[in-house]
Amino acid sequence: MTYDKNHILFISTSYAEYDRRMQRIIQTLIHAGYKVSWIARSKDFHVEIDQLNYIPISTRAKSGFMFYAQFNIKAQKLALQSDAGIISAVDLDTIMAGSWALREGRRLVFDSHEYFTEVPELKGRNLVKNYWGRLGRKYIPRARKAYTVNHSLARILEQLYRRKFEVVRNVPFAEVKTKANSYSAKKTISYVGVLNIGRGLHQILDAMVELSPEYHLQLIGDGDITQHLKARVQELKLEDRVHFLGYVAPEKINALLAASWCGINLLDSTSLNYYYSLANKYFDYIHAGCPQICMSFPEYKFLNTQYETAVLVDNLEPQSIQRAIEKLGRTNTYKAIQEECEKAREEYTWEKEEEQLLSIYKQVFS
16 A cells, blocks of 8 residues: 555544544644544544544443453554554554554654553552553654653653653643633632542542632533542532533633633642643633642643742642632732733643644654
8 A cells, every 4th residue: 555644644542522632733734734534432422623534433342451452453453444654643552553553654653642651540550550661662662753741741751762752732722812700709610621530629529618608619521430529529518519510512611711710730649640741721721811729740830930820739638729729819819820821821822832743743754
């Protein structure tokens, strides 16, 4: 088969309609003249991006070893049928399919969204962790180019896999400015993202008990611990103040955040994946003009010295979260941070970040 050097095939295990990073990457590459295909999962509906060849995969197994095996086998078969000259494997859980589909005339790109071997789900599971580590050491060096989401993680992955990693951060498109949140009587605290362990969600619920009734919490997303959280809300008698919105279409999230009083970006420091993260939501809150409560982790500490858009916390103790929220509640503090969000969202835009992405793919066949 003759492969098209201008055709990029992405492979990810994410749910396509909710993976905003991948959607931005794909839109940029299509706009730059690339032909793009995307193999991924679909949860509720098919993703719609003009000129994208979207190829959904469904598997009988939904998690664990059998899921990854079934997904990679199916993805490899689909990749072999494609004429894409560039295969872009997204994270370690697709590196096998991408590597197995390599043939003469093709190039592999590795896009690391996270520190995969250090995710909370692998904590204490050394056999599984070592398995993924061996896969990375075997296949990642074969990639022509590799990139990740922040500079801290890039340095770690470079040491781990002995190759260069470039950086493409998860920042939103510049949008029409939303009216800044007002300092109002009702204070809605928003969380956007997957409801999984290690995200400080149980701790924010405990903190809500000690906060005055004017504070409400809305959780935008779904995940493995949704039912546990709902049960905890009932135990704490917070049904009137905690609201589960479930999955929300990406284009509707900004309006929800713009109407919020603050956002939360809380993570468990015992997970190195979280400790070295730079989450989408950090920039989502900024673009919505929404001050946030955020962990004092390396990337966030550095960015907060550039623009103080957050009140940082050192740990996930409910009392620490409560004090941070109350600190933000001081009128002068809130207004100052909100003004910093206005400045920061002019700097952190996908229109600026995509230049690095295009440079990476331009070099794949050079």
